[in-house]
Amino acid sequence: MSSTALHVVTGKGGTGKTTVAVALALALAGRGQRVLVCEVEGRQGIAQLLDVAPLPYEERRVASGLGGGEVFALAIDAESALLEYLDMFYRLGRAGKALDKFGVIDFATTIAPGVRDVLLTGKVYEIARRRGEKKDTGPQYDAIVIDAPPTGRITRFLNVSTEVAGLAKVGPIRRQSDSVTAMMRSDSTRVHLVTVLEEMPVQETLDGIAELTAAELPVGHVVVNLVRDALLDEAAASAIDEGSLDAEAVGAVLSSAGLDGSTATTLVAEGRGHLERQALQAAQRALLAESDARTAELPLLDGVDLGSLLDLAGRLREQGVA
């Protein structure tokens, strides 16, 4: 029987992790899949992006009619996950409430190290193992996309069994975290890293790939986001470099076109700035190419709405991420 594919989307803060996670979910749905996209950091980034009401601890359909697929969304929080877990496995209706009253829920979810991550990933594990309503219809979801914690924390987040190893050597938490880690390391999981073509995010991405690989976690695509297109072709670039396309030459063309020729100096300076940024992008792209990871690129768009998310989804499909 086929299993649920798991796409974990991480990235440095500010690179557009949530946007890529949602676009990826839409891309998979566009292939006719039933997809769940979840967030685990209590930011409500998915809801804000899709312009829907804040997501509860309950799967909600947020998009449908895209090539037959559907997208559901869920905000996972550790407190709800713990109470649900207690109820599901221990029928701790009354004890669960007592635990809350004694401050144990707070303790377990905010102070006890590693437990929070086990609860968050444990919920994903539970959903991934669910079957559809009819017998032998396969999994309830074809794919789950996680808008995961940032690159600096991702290995720790996915490698929960190592995290709790020092703490819990036996017992259900240990068993649970071992099962979660096994799923994260399996063939059905891919960890995608979102980056932009700047020094720090690229370095963090390369470090992240090394860390994930060392922890035997499967690296998927590096999604290069917010790429600025080259607007000057080679001829224009070398003309600016050589100085033949200078303020005088540009000014003459502008004047003949009925524009203010005195703005030529600004235009040439802007052109140089653009070439400089393109060169920096190229240098960072080359650094990424040195790693073995497959890459996909997404352009910088002017604002994000459903239309542009679908545009990004299409590009992720074309480049084989979905």
Place this chain on the structure above:
Amino acid sequence: MSPSKSRTAPAAGRPRSQGRVVASRDAAGHLDVDALIHDRSVRIIVCCGSGGVGKTTTSAALAMRAADAGRGVCVLTIDPARRLAQSMGLTELDNTPRAVAGAGADGGSLDAMMLDMKRTFDEVVESHATPEKAAQILNNPFYQALSSSFAGTQEYMAMEKLGQLHGQDEWDLIVVDTPPSRSALDFLDAPERLSSMLDGRFIKLLLAPAKGPARLLSAGFGLVTGAINKILGAQVLSDVQTFVAAFDTLFGGFRQRAEATYALLQAPGTAFLVVASPEPAAMREASYFVERLAGDRMPLAGLVVNRVHDDVTDGIELDEARAAARRLRGAGETETQVAELLDVHVERLITAAREQRERDGFARAHPGVPQVPVTALSTDVHDLEGLRRIGDLLARTGTPQG
């Protein structure tokens, strides 16, 4: 706001104030960074903001500029990029401020340090417990996990370190970078969370077998420990119990110092800078920070908007540039090249307009909070000169090119 946030946010029950804005504006209405760092009554500047907005660079650049202006400065960074750390001589993580060579003028100086949260925690334990008790705590598995991997430890320890540095009284200005917390201002919650953990019934019950009358061991407690044993395994509970018992004597001191640091942050002499980039998500976070600081009555200096691409919008207007590019393209070699330059200009105008919308939106929501835009440099900062350039941009005395 998520249930988890509202559950731990202590500000919710406190009266909302308008927020104290402590900084001045320059003639153009921007946040006057130089006035802030030249004000000798300002002893602590805290930079906060979401991840990836250049908070660490802003902290380092401010500290550098203050040192160059004659102040004795210490900058506490949390997780600097490798090359930025190297540029300040921070090659090893030794948890002690070190002088930065080449920084400071007019009698000013700059010391810098990176926070080592585990070592800070260990030092607190070692300096407040007997050697035997300290060894017992340091070897406890629960303590080891708590001090090295618990996400909130960094926030607690940043507060602890700030309190220590302030107590040393060696610097007349301390600039603090804050951890890129998932929930914005977790470090403000540190005293509150310590208190609630201390006063929590759970901890009291855990301690009860060791020191309390047996009647505390109610049926409820049996239910609770039973459940915990089921879920975590009995060994975890006994580790936690041993840890809590050993740590009990330290708790009071911890809470006291955390509360003192919290009061220090509220006091005159402290200024908060919120750092953002002109993107919707970062600006939303910035709004949340400003509101949260007001809720906690923390003194706010203003908003630093980093990575502003195009602060200047001179030259040909958008529609005209678009139309001209259409006309010129294909009309000849030079004409086509000029059309491409116009494309670059159009892109720049669009970016500038988008970023301006974000900044205007913030200004409308928080009219009392001065902003300063910092133009994006084309490369990351990896030397002291780079920090000085950022300092010039922050104080609006420099241009990105020069």
